[in-house]
Amino acid sequence: MSRHNRGAQTGVLALLAAAGLVAVSYRALSRRNFQRHPGDSAPGRTARQTRFGDFAVTGKTITINRPRTELFAYWRDFSNLAGFMENIVSIQPTGEDRTVWTIKAPGGQTVDVETEIVEERDGELIAWRSVEGSEIEAEGKVFFRDASADRGTEVEAIVAYKPPAGEVGRWIGKLFGREPGVQGRRELKRFKMLMETGEIADACYHAQS
Amino acid sequence: MRALTWHGHHDVRVDTVPDPEIINPRDAIIKVTATAICGSDLHLYDGVIPGMMPGDILGHEFMGEVVETGPKSTLEKGQKVVVPFTISCGSCYFCQKQQYSACDNSNPVDAQDLSEPLYGHAMSALFGYSHLTGGYAGGQSEYVRVPFSDVGPIVVPDHVEDEKVLFLSDILPTGWMAAENADIEPGDTVAVWGCGPVGLFAIQSALLMGAKQVIGIDHHPHRLELARSLGAKIVDFSRTHVGEALMEMSGGIGPDAVIDAVGMEAHGFAPDNVIEVVKQKVGVAADRGHALREALITCRKGGRVSVPGVYGGFLDKFPLGAMMQKGLQLRTGQTHVQKYTKPLLEKILNGEIDTTFLISHRLPLEQGPEGYKNFHDNQNEWTKVVLRPE
Ligand SMILES: [Zn+2]
Ligand SMILES: [Zn+2]
Numbered sequence: 059m060s061r062h063n064r065g066a067q068t069g070v071l072a073l074l075a076a077a078g079l080v081a082v083s084y085r086a087l088s089r090r091n092f093q094r095h096p097g098d099s100a101p102g103r104t105a106r107q108t109r110f111g112d113f114a115v116t117g118k119t120i121t122i123n124r125p126r127t128e129l130f131a132y133w134r135d136f137s138n139l140a141g142f143m144e145n146i147v148s149i150q151p152t153g154e155d156r157t158v159w160t161i162k163a164p165g166g167q168t169v170d171v172e173t174e175i176v177e178e179r180d181g182e183l184i185a186w187r188s189v190e191g192s193e194i195e196a197e198g199k200v201f202f203r204d205a206s207a208d209r210g211t212e213v214e215a216i217v218a219y220k221p222p223a224g225e226v227g228r229w230i231g232k233l234f235g236r237e238p239g240v241q242g243r244r245e246l247k248r249f250k251m252l253m254e255t256g257e258i259a260d261a262c263y264h265a266q267s
Numbered sequence: 268m269r270a271l272t273w274h275g276h277h278d279v280r281v282d283t284v285p286d287p288e289i290i291n292p293r294d295a296i297i298k299v300t301a302t303a304i305c306g307s308d309l310h311l312y313d314g315v316i317p318g319m320m321p322g323d324i325l326g327h328e329f330m331g332e333v334v335e336t337g338p339k340s341t342l343e344k345g346q347k348v349v350v351p352f353t354i355s356c357g358s359c360y361f362c363q364k365q366q367y368s369a370c371d372n373s374n375p376v377d378a379q380d381l382s383e384p385l386y387g388h389a390m391s392a393l394f395g396y397s398h399l400t401g402g403y404a405g406g407q408s409e410y411v412r413v414p415f416s417d418v419g420p421i422v423v424p425d426h427v428e429d430e431k432v433l434f435l436s437d438i439l440p441t442g443w444m445a446a447e448n449a450d451i452e453p454g455d456t457v458a459v460w461g462c463g464p465v466g467l468f469a470i471q472s473a474l475l476m477g478a479k480q481v482i483g484i485d486h487h488p489h490r491l492e493l494a495r496s497l498g499a500k501i502v503d504f505s506r507t508h509v510g511e512a513l514m515e516m517s518g519g520i521g522p523d524a525v526i527d528a529v530g531m532e533a534h535g536f537a538p539d540n541v542i543e544v545v546k547q548k549v550g551v552a553a554d555r556g557h558a559l560r561e562a563l564i565t566c567r568k569g570g571r572v573s574v575p576g577v578y579g580g581f582l583d584k585f586p587l588g589a590m591m592q593k594g595l596q597l598r599t600g601q602t603h604v605q606k607y608t609k610p611l612l613e614k615i616l617n618g619e620i621d622t623t624f625l626i627s628h629r630l631p632l633e634q635g636p637e638g639y640k641n642f643h644d645n646q647n648e649w650t651k652v653v654l655r656p657e
Contacts, residue, residue, distance in 0.1 A: 121360070123358065123359055123360050123363070209360055210360070240380065243376075244376040244377070244380075247371075247376045247379065248376055250371065250372065251356075251371075251372045251376075254356065254358045254359050254371070254372055255293070255356045255357075255358055255359075255372050255415070256292065256293070256339065257291040257292055257293060257339075258291075259291075259372060259373050259374060259375045259376070259392065259401070259414070260290050260291060260375060261375050261378065261392070261401050261402040261403045261404075262290055263285075263287040263288070263290070263324075263403070263404040263411075263412040264285040264286065264287055264288045264412075265288055265290070
């Protein structure tokens with residue numbers, strides 16, 4: 059599916075997607091530790107360890123009171139995402155499964171990241187990663203699952219990224235690193251607002267404020 | 268337009284600010300005809316609620332005329348509406364369970380970041396009540412932007428006077444929900460701490476729900492008089508041992524249900540209060556909770572505790588042991604106003620409930636700061652202030 063070497067890099071999300079995987083591999087290493095630390099059911103990204111090799115990982119789950127297929131379809135049309143992701147300037151398709159994301163950077167600058175879809179299951183999952191040579195090496199997955207008791211859909215988004223060196227790296231580190239998950243949680247909440255209410259909450263009472 | 272704005276501790280002013288505009292499709296703009304100062308506005312006035320910014324427009328109890336509608340609003344220009352103080356989307360899981368004050372979608376995401384560390388979750392946005400609850404401009408102003416105008420505002424008949432329906436915006440539903448949370452059964456004794464607006468409406472509601480006797484507790488003679496006029500028995504805590512009195516007045520059982528309509532600003536000179544005043548002054552911001560402690564200790568075994576009073580932070584010496592050992596049930600929360608507006612409007616229109624007795628002072632909006640000062644300093648005489656933009 060991918061033209062890229064899927065060696066160490068591919069490992070990041072695959073490793074983390076399974077719940078408690080950090081604990082599981084730990085367990086394999088040491089019987090004694092296993093007795094003291096039985097693996098729990100929490101997603102790996104909620105572990106107290108927040109860096110996985112060179113990669114930082116953030117991920118959030120949100121429940122949206124709309125049908126799974128509707129949410130998937132809206133997300134799959136990537137041009138919609140700029141409507142609720144505040145740091146995205148534009149999203150341009152550049153070929154089958156390929157997209158260029160233009161992201162706001164400090165000082166009025168922007169950064170382009172080209173991604174390709176590496177896995178897609180209709181109504182359930184979209185996984186993407188940056189193509190070779192990208193300024194930011196990143197991969198992500200969004201899962202859509204039916205929530206229990208007609209509560210709608212659980213949407214889980216996970217992003218793993220390797221900040222580059224230099225100015226952009228420092229900025230990325232600032233954006234994601236200091237408050238891991240804050241940005242992602244905000245994006246998902248805006249997505250939820252848009253899907254559930256048709257608008258995004260805004261406390262301004264006049265256009266200039 | 269002119270609007271009453273917050274500038275700091277005991278500093279509110281009427282300023283000229285930009286007119287509100289339609290921002291989102293479901294918005295409406297309301298021309299305010301009447302707005303009230305709420306007891307909980309005094310928490311802002313006292314500076315004990317975090318997340319206020321100078322210039323914030325206050326006011327969460329207001330009504331008026333629809334003057335502009337967004338494309339998805341269901342209101343029509345010219346309609347007379349009362350607006351709930353909770354801003355709720357109507358379509359999230361919580362709104363669909365009628366838990367409107369838990370709405371997921373009205374509090375902007377950056378404001379949600381403020382309350383999540385404090386409360387674990389963000390609640391619905393509220394009008395004019397700090398950036399913890401969204402930072403929306405309030406209704407103590409000439410005009411106000413009302414989000415989700417297809418869900419919140421209730422249209423009232425043109426011929427009904429403002430003052431008869433204004434309190435549907437907060438304190439009447441809040442008093443009603445407080446009584447509902449007390450699960451009143453016929454024959455019950457219900458004790459209500461605080462004969463302010465919410466306490467008085469809780470008394471009125473508890474009697475309508477079939478309580479045998481309702482006992483109002485306060486120390487302001489005029490407020491106690493109002494409670495009595497509604498049919499309550501009264502206890503003046505400045506001259507009576509409340510706990511002993513309630514035991515004697517309930518046949519040695521204790522009240523079946525207790526309602527704390529005071530919240531974190533409990534007055535009185537019990538030792539726990541004095542300590543907490545000191546803490547508030549030094550900025551620890553522990554809530555003062557004498558009324559709640561007393562209510563828990565006095566409540567009968569297996570009884571119900573209802574807390575409409577506002578708390579914002581942490582409470583020291585919460586008598587959890589009494590609660591657990593006696594098997595008390597506690598229910599609280601910001602009011603799910605939208606759930607109650609329709610049935611309560613009916614009760615007003617058919618004469619079952621009158622709320623106008625509460626209003627002690629009527630002022631033009633321009634004299635709002637005076638209203639705050641007097642409502643704060645002279646709680647006995649100033650029971651409720653209604654402001655009207657001119
Ligand atoms: Zn109020
Ligand atoms: Zn809602």
